[in-house]
Structures are given as structure tokens and as C-alpha cells.
Amino acid sequence: MLAMEYRGPKRVRAVQKPMPEIKHPEDAIVRVTRSCICGSDLHLYNGNVPDTRVGSTFGHEFVGEVVEIGPDVTNVKVGDNVIVPFNVSCGRCYFCKQGMFGNCHQANAMATAVGGIFGYSHTAGGFDGGQAEYARVPYANVGPTVIPPGMDLDDAVLLTDVVPTGYQAAEMAGIQKGDTVLVFGAGPVGIMAARCAWLFGAGRVIVLDQEDYRLEFVRNYAPCEAYNFREIGDPVLFIKKNTDWLGADCVIDAVGAEAAGNVLQTITGRKTLLQAGSATALHWAINAVKKGGVVSIVGVYGPTDNLVPIGNAMNKGLTIRGNQTSVKRLLPRLIDHVQSGRLNPKALITHRLPMEEVADGYRMFAAKLDNCIKPILMPPTVTK
Amino acid sequence: METKTIDYKQVNGWGVDADPKNDPTYPMQHREDAPPRDIFYDRPPQQPIDVEVLHSIERPDVTAVFGATLPPSGLSGVIRRFAFRYSENQYKHWLPLIFADRVDVVEGVLKDLAHGHVPNIFAEKGYRMEWKYNRTAFVTKMATIAAITVGTVLLLSSGKDKKSKRACK
Numbered sequence: 315m316l317a318m319e320y321r322g323p324k325r326v327r328a329v330q331k332p333m334p335e336i337k338h339p340e341d342a343i344v345r346v347t348r349s350c351i352c353g354s355d356l357h358l359y360n361g362n363v364p365d366t367r368v369g370s371t372f373g374h375e376f377v378g379e380v381v382e383i384g385p386d387v388t389n390v391k392v393g394d395n396v397i398v399p400f401n402v403s404c405g406r407c408y409f410c411k412q413g414m415f416g417n418c419h420q421a422n423a424m425a426t427a428v429g430g431i432f433g434y435s436h437t438a439g440g441f442d443g444g445q446a447e448y449a450r451v452p453y454a455n456v457g458p459t460v461i462p463p464g465m466d467l468d469d470a471v472l473l474t475d476v477v478p479t480g481y482q483a484a485e486m487a488g489i490q491k492g493d494t495v496l497v498f499g500a501g502p503v504g505i506m507a508a509r510c511a512w513l514f515g516a517g518r519v520i521v522l523d524q525e526d527y528r529l530e531f532v533r534n535y536a537p538c539e540a541y542n543f544r545e546i547g548d549p550v551l552f553i554k555k556n557t558d559w560l561g562a563d564c565v566i567d568a569v570g571a572e573a574a575g576n577v578l579q580t581i582t583g584r585k586t587l588l589q590a591g592s593a594t595a596l597h598w599a600i601n602a603v604k605k606g607g608v609v610s611i612v613g614v615y616g617p618t619d620n621l622v623p624i625g626n627a628m629n630k631g632l633t634i635r636g637n638q639t640s641v642k643r644l645l646p647r648l649i650d651h652v653q654s655g656r657l658n659p660k661a662l663i664t665h666r667l668p669m670e671e672v673a674d675g676y677r678m679f680a681a682k683l684d685n686c687i688k689p690i691l692m693p694p695t696v697t698k
Numbered sequence: 699m700e701t702k703t704i705d706y707k708q709v710n711g712w713g714v715d716a717d718p719k720n721d722p723t724y725p726m727q728h729r730e731d732a733p734p735r736d737i738f739y740d741r742p743p744q745q746p747i748d749v750e751v752l753h754s755i756e757r758p759d760v761t762a763v764f765g766a767t768l769p770p771s772g773l774s775g776v777i778r779r780f781a782f783r784y785s786e787n788q789y790k791h792w793l794p795l796i797f798a799d800r801v802d803v804v805e806g807v808l809k810d811l812a813h814g815h816v817p818n819i820f821a822e823k824g825y826r827m828e829w830k831y832n833r834t835a836f837v838t839k840m841a842t843i844a845a846i847t848v849g850t851v852l853l854l855s856s857g858k859d860k861k862s863k864r865a866c867k
Contacts, residue, residue, distance in 0.1 A: 325822040327822045337745050361799060361800075368802045368805065408739065421763060423760045424753060424782075426757055440767070453763065673822050676824055678824065
């Protein structure tokens with residue numbers, strides 16, 4: 315089968331690989347019909363995630379048709395078209411039982427601080443991902459969710475990560491009616507977080523980024539205020555001035571390790587890997603939120619350390635919340651939002667590439683070429 | 699070092715102000731439904747461990763499922779095995795893993811060559827897109843890299859010439 319293959323920092327290619335096999339009685343094999351490149355894939359692409367082995371297939375955002383099931387699979391059947399949450403979750407451990415499907419304790423042998431994630435290095439379980447024609451899906455009784463009749467596959471594929479992560483970012487921000495919500499990052503997740511902030515009753519939503527085309531998009535899509543942090547001077551001062559000198563009630567970091575805007579953070583976090591990614595957005599978030607406010611982190615960082623003003627967080631009495639998204643927990647509500655028209659995920663998709671051109675897709679997304687917001691990969695079995 | 703368990707229920711005042719609704723660090727909606735920590739769950743059946751799986755020493759065993767397509771191998775595998783002797787709390791775990799990743803890249807190129815495949819770096823890096831959408835910056839970047847490379851080579855070779863001339867004198 316055709317699959318994306320990692321060869322080293324900023325080097326990927328499409329190759330022929332062996333078909334995935336059932337390895338566990340609760341496995342399913344899914345024929346992928348849509349697969350996305352995610353902003354967090356760029357951390358892998360740039361070589362910033364430890365234990366990313368050459369030969370890995372990335373891809374944690376995919377939907378597809380079930381073509382084979384293990385003997386203990388009862389929840390889906392061959393022929394079902396399914397949304398595959400990006401988390402691998404057993405559904406029965408201490409964490410899964412509480413709905414913390416992103417923190418499953420039976421899905422990642424290699425690290426305890428992170429759950430199992432498709433196509434996200436051996437630090438996240440070593441599972442091959444869905445940027446391929448076929449993928450092995452463990453715990454098929456738990457994660458895969460049948461796509462409702464009539465739902466567009468482009469909407470469905472964004473329910474695997476982007477929509478739930480944006481939604482959970484807003485949920486974790488503890489937004490109260492009338493709150494001012496500040497979102498760092500106008501990538502797909504930041505855009506969705508800004509949109510979802512309204513669902514929780516925000517009174518004002520502000521987005522900061524450095525890409526004008528993305529700011530223009532989120533300004534119309536969310537809708538919200540959107541500013542280029544390159545043009546406003548000190549972004550924290552700008553927010554203070556525009557929030558009666560108090561700061562935002564809730565701040566969402568939807569950027570993570572690839573943040574720009576601070577030379578020291580860029581050199582130590584992105585170029586030399588002396589810290590676990592550039593923490594510029596998180597640094598600004600802590601300083602831009604009001605005293606007693608909430609910082610919600612969905613931006614991805616590595617497993618070591620980051621330079622952030624933790625003293626300010628204590629002195630300001632902040633609540634800092636973060637987690638990998640519990641996709642399975644949120645799917646019923648989000649499917650309803652999409653079906654009722656409150657959320658329109660597929661509007662984020664700007665580029666559609668055949669799987670064979672995966673290297674071009676990564677470069678385009680990483681370098682933000684051609685006003686790229688969300689690229690999706692089409693396997694040859696779909697395009698033929 | 700011996701650890702001492704404190705019976706927190708005996709601590710004066712324990713839990714008197716507990717309010718599950720005022721718990722912003724715990725975003726789940728049904729915390730009251732959570733099972734007690736000491737109840738064991740039915741562990742899923744174990745995926746056959748037919749390849750080498752390095753597991754974190756912060757857990758007692760391999761998880762019921764795991765990715766099995768890329769077991770550690772070669773020099774990078776040796777380094778990864780070393781890294782997994784240490785907990786996730788230690789740099790001795792993470793820094794060797796990052797180093798192993800870089801070694802793995804070199805091993806990957808060597809494996810390609812051994813199989814008669816010369817990697818197409820231009821295609822793998824997706825430079826076609828840079829050429830198509832960002833040509834001026836791309837050409838400038840490549841020209842700068844080429845100039846620095848040529849300059850460095852010339853500088854180093856001129857240094858060698860001077861040394862050899864001095865040696866002749």
C-alpha cells in the first residue's frame with residue numbers, strides 16, 4: 315500500500331509499505347478515505363519530538379472504511395465508514411472510565427506522560443498513522459465512530475482532531491458568559507477555538523497571529539477581532555490596553571512548540587532544542603491573562619522543559635489547564651453541532667493533494683505557502 | 699528509601715471544604731462517577747509481544763496494545779535501549795532519544811544506498827512547492843547556503859595551503 319514515510323527532519327516521501335495486519339483481537343483495519351496534515355505533525359516533521367523513528371508513517375487525523383475486524387470487535391463492522399479519533403483508547407482503564415480518552419493508560423508503553431496517538435512517534439505509542447491507504451486501528455470497540463448518514467467526509471475528517479481540540483480548548487478555558495477570550499494562533503485549531511468560544515458564551519474573542527491571510531480568515535469565520543502581533547508592538551501591552559488594563563479573562567495557547575515572535579525562544583526552542591519547543595505563545599498567555607484568569611493549553615510541546623514565567627502564574631493566581639483532547643467524549647456533541655450547522659469544519663480545508671505528493675503537502679503547510687490553512691491527503695484508492 | 703503512607707482521612711479537617719464543582723484542574727464532567735483508584739479494571743488482552751518493545755520504566759509492563767512496525771535496530775537502537783534505562787523524569791532519557799533520531803537519519807540514508815536507492819532530497823523536502831510559490835526567497839536561501847558552503851571550503855583549503863607552504867619552508 316502507499317504510505318507517507320518519515321526520513322528525517324523536513325524529509326518525507328510516499329512509499330510502498332506492507333499492508334497493516336490485525337495484531338490484537340480488538341483491532342480493525344481501515345481503508346483511509348481522507349487524511350489531514352495537522353499542525354502538530356510539523357513538530358514531528360521538524361524532528362522536534364524524541365523517538366521519531368525513520369520509516370514512521372504519520373497521520374492522526376483520518377476517516378475511512380472498515381475492511382477487516384479482529385474477533386472481539388463488536389462495535390463496528392466491515393463496510394462501516396468511521397471517524398477515527400486521534401487518541402488510541404482502551405475504554406476501560408482508570409482514565410478512560412472518566413472520559414479521559416486522551417490519557418489512556420493501556421495505549422502507550424513508551425511514555426506515561428502521554429497517551430497513545432496514531433502516527434505520532436514512539437513517544438506516543440509507536441503506532442503507524444493514517445497518512446496511508448490503510449491503517450491498523452487498535453481498540454476498535456472504543457474509538458471508531460460511525461459517520462452519520464449524509465455527513466460530508468471533509469467535515470468528518472476534521473472531527474478527528476481539529477474540531478474537538480478547538481472545542482476542548484474553549485471548554486478548558488472555563489469561559490463564563492461575557493468573558494473576553496484571547497486565542498494565540500490562527501491555525502486550524504486556533505480558528506476553531508475562537509469559533510467555539512462563542513458556544514461557551516464569550517463576550518469578546520480576540521485572535522493573535524503573524525499571518526495576515528489566516529487573520530483575515532478567522533476574522534470572518536469565527537467571527538472575531540484578529541491582529542497581527544508583528545504590527546501591534548508588545549502583544550501583552552496591546553491586550554492590557556484593550557481590556558481596561560486588566561487582561562483577558564481566558565487565554566488559549568493554540569500554537570505550541572513552533573511559536574514565532576521571540577528570538578531567544580526561537581533559538582533555544584526551535585533551532586537548538588535546548589527547551590521543548592518555543593514557548594513564546596505560552597509566555598505571552600500567562601502575561602496577557604488577567605489575575606485569577608485561566609490559561610488553556612492545547613498547543614503541543616515536547617516532554618522536557620520550557621521557559622515560561624511561572625512566577626507570574628503564581629502571583630496572578632492563575633489556573634492553567636491543558637490536555638490532549640478527549641475526542642471520543644466530545645464527538646456526540648460536536649456531531650450535533652456540525653449537523654445543525656453551528657460548526658462548519660470543512661470551510662477550513664484549503665488544499666487537497668494526492669497521497670503521492672505528501673512531501674509537497676508538508677512543505678506547503680510548514681512554510682504557509684499559497685495561503686494554506688488545512689491540507690488534506692487523498693489516497694489513490696479514493697482518487698482513482 | 700522507605701515511603702510512609704499517611705491516612706489522609708485522619709488528618710484534621712481533611713475534605714471539609716471539598717467542592718467537586720469548584721475544581722478547575724479537573725475538566726471532566728462526571729468526576730463523581732469515577733471509580734475509586736484502588737479498583738483494578740479488566741485489562742484488555744495483551745497484543746503478542748513478538749518484536750522488541752522498549753517501555754517506560756515508569757510503568758511495570760508493556761501496554762495491551764503497541765505499535766509494532768519499527769522495533770529499535772542498529773546503532774540508533776543501541777542508544778534507544780540506553781535511554782529507556784532511565785525514567786521520563788530524566789534528561790538521560792530524552793536527550794539520547796533525540797540523538798538516536800539523528801543517528802537513525804544517517805542509518806536511513808545508508809540503508810537506502812545499500813538497497814540501490816539514492817534518496818531524492820529535493821523531492822523529499824518538497825522544494826517543488828517553494829519553487830512554485832516562494833521562488834525568490836527560495837532561490838535567495840539556496841544561493842546563500844551555496845555561497846557560505848563554497849566560502850567555507852575555500853577558507854579551509856587556503857588554510858591547508860598556507861600550512862603546507864610553511865612546512866616546505
